[in-house]
Amino acid sequence: MFKKVDDSIRMHQEDEDYTNPPEEFIGLSDFTSCGSDQLSFRAGDRLLVHTKTSADWWWAELGGLCGYVPSSYLKQDVEDSYLKQGVEEDTSEETSEDPWQDEEYFGSYGTLRLQLEMLSDRARTETYRQVILTNSAPLRGKVVMDLGCGTGVISLFCARLAQPKAVYAVEASSIAEHTETLVRQNGCEEVVTVFQGRAEELELPGTVDILISEWMGNCLLFEFMVESVLQARDRWLREGGMMWPSGASLCLVPCQALDYYTERMGFWEQPYGLDFTALQSLAQSEFFSRPRFSHLLQPEDCLATPCDVITLDMLTLHVTDLEKLRGQFTFIVEKAGTFHGFTSWFRVQFQSLERDKTTLELDTGPYSEPTHWKQTLFMLDGPISLLGGETVSGIILLHRNPVWRRHMTVTIQWRISSTEETGNCMVQTKSFPMWR
Numbered sequence: 001m002f003k004k005v006d007d008s009i010r011m012h013q014e015d016e017d018y019t020n021p022p023e024e025f026i027g028l029s030d031f032t033s034c035g036s037d038q039l040s041f042r043a044g045d046r047l048l049v050h051t052k053t054s055a056d057w058w059w060a061e062l063g064g065l066c067g068y069v070p071s072s073y074l075k076q077d078v079e080d081s082y083l084k085q086g087v088e089e090d091t092s093e094e095t096s097e098d099p100w101q102d103e104e105y106f107g108s109y110g111t112l113r114l115q116l117e118m119l120s121d122r123a124r125t126e127t128y129r130q131v132i133l134t135n136s137a138p139l140r141g142k143v144v145m146d147l148g149c150g151t152g153v154i155s156l157f158c159a160r161l162a163q164p165k166a167v168y169a170v171e172a173s174s175i176a177e178h179t180e181t182l183v184r185q186n187g188c189e190e191v192v193t194v195f196q197g198r199a200e201e202l203e204l205p206g207t208v209d210i211l212i213s214e215w216m217g218n219c220l221l222f223e224f225m226v227e228s229v230l231q232a233r234d235r236w237l238r239e240g241g242m243m244w245p246s247g248a249s250l251c252l253v254p255c256q257a258l259d260y261y262t263e264r265m266g267f268w269e270q271p272y273g274l275d276f277t278a279l280q281s282l283a284q285s286e287f288f289s290r291p292r293f294s295h296l297l298q299p300e301d302c303l304a305t306p307c308d309v310i311t312l313d314m315l316t317l318h319v320t321d322l323e324k325l326r327g328q329f330t331f332i333v334e335k336a337g338t339f340h341g342f343t344s345w346f347r348v349q350f351q352s353l354e355r356d357k358t359t360l361e362l363d364t365g366p367y368s369e370p371t372h373w374k375q376t377l378f379m380l381d382g383p384i385s386l387l388g389g390e391t392v393s394g395i396i397l398l399h400r401n402p403v404w405r406r407h408m409t410v411t412i413q414w415r416i417s418s419t420e421e422t423g424n425c426m427v428q429t430k431s432f433p434m435w436r
């Protein structure tokens, strides 16, 4: 909860534009402050927003306290604002927004562009093929659900490389209309049945022995398709059945990102001999306030040994666990360099159907063959020079958006302490909306 006013905050209040009276907003969900200048509130609280400092963070007041609040957690007080503007209250628009954005989401997956990107990802697709191939014997006679099958490639692997009793290929986007044809053209129609629709809404012929899905998004969870997988597990996976992937880990490392920093920030130093540094604060807000997807981290830019910060067991994970996931880290900086930010990626494991057989893994990190996800970069506001030997420790919070259910905010809190550090070192924190 925000308590003291330090210089930046005081400067901010002096900037207050008093010609614009504060607007009243209502909290859509609880928000717990992740930094000393943020303001916690509960769903239903009525906050006064004084300044919309940026698209994502607003300066607000509640009960005499002020602080930054995430704009995506607030809803205009329709009664109040419409009355002020004398606008006829029309909630139809407000309620028509689908929090899952399914039309846009499944619309994009109905295009070959995304399906091609996933199929062209050799490391991804070959891993799933190897999982089927190495488990072909125990797959005999089993019933498999392939959730989000897309073109059906995993289902076809099952039918062609093993002898399952049945494969239920479930796909909500319009690509499913073509999947039926692909199943027939590859002679798998006896085994593979395509079900077009959202997995949550479908009736399957019965329970399944294995639930296989390629559900992972950037930073592991973006899109939150994992919720659909867990719902399907709870409804269709038989007791003792197998989840593929069986486990998932989110990995993190402090890193250099000099090329990206130079390209987006350094550029303004002297373009064409001119001084454009006045644009650098805007550049920081525009380029560094959100994660950068598809960042290709070079191994030599890792400043420490990466670590798993969040680990999920797909058999025991609950949908409610997805609201807030927390991990912690302690990195020992292994070489001198510039700390530009943190990079994250994920690994997923496929436990063998046969006891004590090898667990296969898909690692999307910088030390493995690149995948279409690449990695996700979280840039600090400003680079920090490190000598080597320092400790970078802290926590990472994945806070699912209570309104936009495929989105989340990643908050990283860290402190840098060096061996000769005396007294308390500063704890830094930064929140990155992904994307709302």
Ligand SMILES: N=C(N)NCC[C@H]1O[C@@H](n2cnc3c(N)ncnc32)[C@H](O)[C@@H]1O
Pocket (backbone or CB within 6 Å): 106, 109, 110, 147, 148, 149, 150, 170, 171, 172, 173, 197, 198, 199, 200, 214, 215, 216, 217, 218, 223, 225, 228
């Ligand atoms: N990040 C990913 N791996 N995305 C793959 C998503 C694939 O699964 C499909 N899909 C996602 N959620 C669902 C669902 N609840 N039901 C059926 N298909 C789904 C989607 O249309 C696409 O073909």
